[in-house]
Amino acid sequence: MKLLQLPPAELRRQLAGPGVWLRTGPFSVRVRSHVPHVAEGLTQLYGQFEVRSPHEAFADFHVSVDRPRGLRRWLRPQVNFAVDGVPPFKPLPLDQAFPMLEWGLNWCVSTRAHQYLIIHAGVVEKNGRAAILPAPPGSGKSTLTAALMLSGWRLLSDELTLIDRRTGLVQPLPRPVSLKNQSIDIIRAFSPDAFVNRESRDTVKGTVAHLRPLRDSVRRQHEPARPGWVIFPRWQAGAAARLTPRSKAQTFMFLAENAFNYSHLGADGFRVGSALIDQTACYDFEYGILDEAVAQFERLAAEGSA
Amino acid sequence: MNAPDLLSRTLRAPDAARALSMGEWDLLLRQAHHAGLTSRLYHILRQAGCDEAIPAPARWHFEAADTLAARQQVAVRWEIAQVKKALGTAGIPLLLLKGAAYVAAGLPAAQGRLFNDLDILVPREALDAAESALMLAGWHATGLSAYDQRYYRRWMHEIPPLQHVQRATVIDVHHAILPDTARSRPDPARLRAQAVAVPGLPGVRVLCATDRILHSAAHLFHDGELPHGLRDLSDLDLLLRDAAREADFWPRLVARAGELELGRSLFHALRYVRHFLATPVPASVDVALARFAPARPVQALLDAVFTRALAPMHPSCEDRLTPAARLAAYVRAHWLRMPPRLLLPHLLHKAFLGEDAREAKAA
Numbered sequence: 001m002k003l004l005q006l007p008p009a010e011l012r013r014q015l016a017g018p019g020v021w022l023r024t025g026p027f028s029v030r031v032r033s034h035v036p037h038v039a040e041g042l043t044q045l046y047g048q049f050e051v052r053s054p055h056e057a058f059a060d061f062h063v064s065v066d067r068p069r070g071l072r073r074w075l076r077p078q079v080n081f082a083v084d085g086v087p088p089f090k091p092l093p094l095d096q097a098f099p100m101l102e103w104g105l106n107w108c109v110s111t112r113a114h115q116y117l118i119i120h121a122g123v124v125e126k127n128g129r130a131a132i133l134p135a136p137p138g139s140g141k142s143t144l145t146a147a148l149m150l151s152g153w154r155l156l157s158d159e160l161t162l163i164d165r166r167t168g169l170v171q172p173l174p175r176p177v178s179l180k181n182q183s184i185d186i187i188r189a190f191s192p193d194a195f196v197n198r199e200s201r202d203t204v205k206g207t208v209a210h211l212r213p214l215r216d217s218v219r220r221q222h223e224p225a226r227p228g229w230v231i232f233p234r235w236q237a238g239a240a241a242r243l244t245p246r247s248k249a250q251t252f253m254f255l256a257e258n259a260f261n262y263s264h265l266g267a268d269g270f271r272v273g274s275a276l277i278d279q280t281a282c283y284d285f286e287y288g289i290l291d292e293a294v295a296q297f298e299r300l301a302a303e304g305s306a
Numbered sequence: 307m308n309a310p311d312l313l314s315r316t317l318r319a320p321d322a323a324r325a326l327s328m329g330e331w332d333l334l335l336r337q338a339h340h341a342g343l344t345s346r347l348y349h350i351l352r353q354a355g356c357d358e359a360i361p362a363p364a365r366w367h368f369e370a371a372d373t374l375a376a377r378q379q380v381a382v383r384w385e386i387a388q389v390k391k392a393l394g395t396a397g398i399p400l401l402l403l404k405g406a407a408y409v410a411a412g413l414p415a416a417q418g419r420l421f422n423d424l425d426i427l428v429p430r431e432a433l434d435a436a437e438s439a440l441m442l443a444g445w446h447a448t449g450l451s452a453y454d455q456r457y458y459r460r461w462m463h464e465i466p467p468l469q470h471v472q473r474a475t476v477i478d479v480h481h482a483i484l485p486d487t488a489r490s491r492p493d494p495a496r497l498r499a500q501a502v503a504v505p506g507l508p509g510v511r512v513l514c515a516t517d518r519i520l521h522s523a524a525h526l527f528h529d530g531e532l533p534h535g536l537r538d539l540s541d542l543d544l545l546l547r548d549a550a551r552e553a554d555f556w557p558r559l560v561a562r563a564g565e566l567e568l569g570r571s572l573f574h575a576l577r578y579v580r581h582f583l584a585t586p587v588p589a590s591v592d593v594a595l596a597r598f599a600p601a602r603p604v605q606a607l608l609d610a611v612f613t614r615a616l617a618p619m620h621p622s623c624e625d626r627l628t629p630a631a632r633l634a635a636y637v638r639a640h641w642l643r644m645p646p647r648l649l650l651p652h653l654l655h656k657a658f659l660g661e662d663a664r665e666a667k668a669a
Contacts, residue, residue, distance in 0.1 A: 028363070057327065057328035057329035057331075057332055058328045058329065058331060058332040058361075058363050058364065059332065060363070060367070062336065084336050084339070084340070084620075084621075085620075085621050086340070112367070112370055113366070113370060114369075114370035114373040114374060115366045115369055115370050115373075263377075264373065264374055264377050265373060265377065266376070266377045266380055268373075
């Protein structure tokens with residue numbers, strides 16, 4: 001059953017009681033929360049995701065987003081994210097409850113799921129091949145990931161590229177795409193299909209909102225993809241879209257440094273990382289206009305399948 | 307207890323894993339994660355041939371924890387080599403304690419163990435030289451308050467933790483296994499005298515089998531906070547089962563406990579390791595340790611405290627009395643560590659300066 005089939009009152013009842021059981025990619029999550037923005041965010045952004053009975057026996061992560069007790073709750077209301085009762089972060093202002101759930105879920109995956117090499121990168125797929133988009137914050141990685149999804153690419157993840165250590169394939173983890181600051185309006189203007197939820201202001205990342213993943217990406221969340229490209233996007237005002245080949249050795253080093261768990265995997269991290277680099281084409285990609293960027297990616301995908 | 311302590315139950319009888327429902331696997335994993343015992347549990351399940359009972363949705367949790375633990379062991383071996391090199395420049399021999407010793411000596415207690423820091427024992431007169439040598443190699447005192455610095459240096463059996471500037475690894479340098487102010491004062495010279503070389507690692511020594519166990523027992527009941535109580539008990543269980551394969555082990559253990567003034571710690575350790583993990587202990591040991599048993603009402607109180615304080619730190623294993631039991635264990639540990647004229651001001655300082663000092667693992 002899909003989350004959108006749950007009546008809103010039932011969703012709120014589950015969130016406040018036993019928790020909503022939902023599946024994202026290979027993981028099951030039980031979410032509890034009394035915060036209205038969390039219920040609203042789930043309704044708006046997770047409609048296509050599988051939910052089961054709140055009494056489903058097993059979940060990978062048991063998380064909650066709730067207001068801490070104490071006097072503060074009347075002065076400057078805050079919210080806490082907790083994994084099975086233990087909060088890994090300091091509380092945030094109540095207005096940031098939904099982004100905090102998203103960040104918290106990313107934290108759960110990146111600190112536990114060592115069956116994958118976890119790279120900090122967006123990743124999208126077309127014609128069976130995945131384009132991995134690692135880049136420092138502010139480079140336009142999420143904006144480009146969002147635009148590609150809205151242009152017919154399948155969203156695998158906007159933050160966490162999961163490389164299955166056994167198969168070397170990219171395991172999808174489609175979730176709402178996090179958009180920051182100007183990206184929010186850029187994506188709204190880019191596509192009429194885009195649904196972006198309410199903005200949370202003054203977060204550590206500035207203003208943040210989330211883009212709903214398209215139905216096809218969620219429906220195919222169990223279908224892995226073969227890595228095809230590693231592309232480092234860089235948005236530059238007025239720049240023409242330009243792909244430049246990039247050294248594989250440097251790309252490897254960057255991925256190793258920007259993987260969440262490369263050092264935890266020991267020699268196997270090196271094996272998985274180098275197998276990934278061996279089978280992908282590596283590029284730097286500069287762009288100024290999203291439509292041009294998407295067109296360039298289309299040519300790449302067409303070349304590959306020709 | 308409002309829900310079963312599935313973790314202890316499965317650790318002591320891994321066969322029971324075959325009968326667990328999906329909901330029980332969910333709870334077992336959560337308890338294991340909070341107790342830092344997921345990889346240890348995986349090892350024990352594998353050793354008992356019960357790992358095929360792990361249902362598919364739960365399996366990755368065990369494998370991922372195992373990946374982490376295996377990697378930590380490699381890292382610990384590497385750190386041991388670095389510490390040995392650093393101390394070698396000052397001519398100080400390396401004597402490893404606790405987890406690092408289990409790894410170096412290849413003991414079953416190393417299996418699936420997670421690490422926070424690396425513990426070493428040096429003679430008190432070599433303390434300054436050891437600290438300087440480690441500082442030169444990149445390990446520096448961490449940001450403790452002036453109070454905590456003073457507390458460590460004046461009263462404790464170790465200097466403040468040293469953290470490596472690049473790798474962030476932490477070393478605890480001990481000159482004894484209990485504080486100078488504690489009621490029992492095992493003589494570190496006696497411990498060092500019976501330390502044993504590690505085959506295959508020249509220049510590295512560890513405490514002998516009885517002393518490793520007595521140290522672990524003493525640590526458990528003198529350490530104020532018990533976030534890893536069950537993990538420490540599980541170490542002790544594996545150490546005991548391994549050492550007991552030697553014919554005269556138990557009498558030697560009891561005799562050595564007497565020599566080191568650790569009879570009472572051993573008595574308590576055996577009581578709770580049996581309670582939680584059903585470690586086999588011969589009846590003759592009970593007879594020999596009977597003189598260390600507290601009066602019956604005191605024992606009942608201690609049982610009420612430690613059966614709660616040593617249980618997995620998970621809400622499912624807690625009841626109304628758990629917070630009080632943890633507090634009692636904390637106060638009792640301090641009571642054993644220092645005389646009242648020091649204890650009272652110290653606890654008041656901790657109570658009113660709260661969290662920050664506590665987080666720094668001060669006392």
